[in-house]
Amino acid sequence: EAGNFSYYNNPMWPGEAHSLKVEQVLYQGKSEYQEILVFESSVYGKVLVLDGIVQLTDKDECAYQEMIAHLPLCSIPSPKTVLVIGGGDGGVLREISRHSSVERIDICEIDQLVIDVCKKFFPDLSVGFEDPRVQLHIGDAVEFLRNVPEGMYDAVIVDSSDPIGPAQELVEKPFFETIARALRPGGVLCNQAESMWLHTHLIQDMLSICRATFKGSVHYAWTSVPTYPSGVIGFLLCSTDGPPVNFLNPINPIEKQEEAFKGKRKIRFYNSEIHKAAFVLPSFAKRELSSF
């Protein structure tokens, strides 16, 4: 119904509310995993909500999807095989397909209904599924990774929702160990890593797991997404042992990828400068998220 959509008292954000004016509800349903809502907002275009948590909006999804895809892929010389965990809306696939070096994109999404709803209401994102390099696997990521050959991927991107509900196991040590095994030497992981304003304890836990699991470098980067709680979201960038990866300086800059732009939607947020800037942290975060 028209009015306001707001979520509050979610255990992830106690005592915090964020509300968007609803022009029209476009879809409401429930899969075997979560409640799914799509509505037209007055400021941010269409909005996708899972279990009461905003996942993306037309207006600001570019910041999240472009950063989570290009921060890892622009940090290694020539990514060929990529795995996406989650990402059922297709936005991350859309961004990965800008890289002409990529030959294979596996995606493991647990909820088919999310994919179907996004194909209907978010064609600018689900276009990612049309790339012939994409192979879709519906199922649990932990199960999927168990059956992946060792050293299979150059990059793994974990585009997960928050660690309550279906994505709880995606912040635990065994999951990161299966990712490390699936990556080739010098391979990279980019993981959704919550807000430095609200979740430094969760981020510290993920950082210590990653520093123990990934023998290369581990860095925290962040970006602005106005419709996420606290208006920012972070990313964990990890590399395995083998050729060192310097995340802070994109050696495979998007500006040099002619495929990145030809016949595709323009890039709206990411560029090589904002790549470098993403790893610059405010003082409190440097203290709380530095190596320990």
Ligand SMILES: NCCCN[C@H]1CC[C@H](N)CC1
């Ligand atoms: N690909 C859509 C974004 C999914 N990522 C999450 C949405 C919910 C947020 N609280 C955290 C990121």
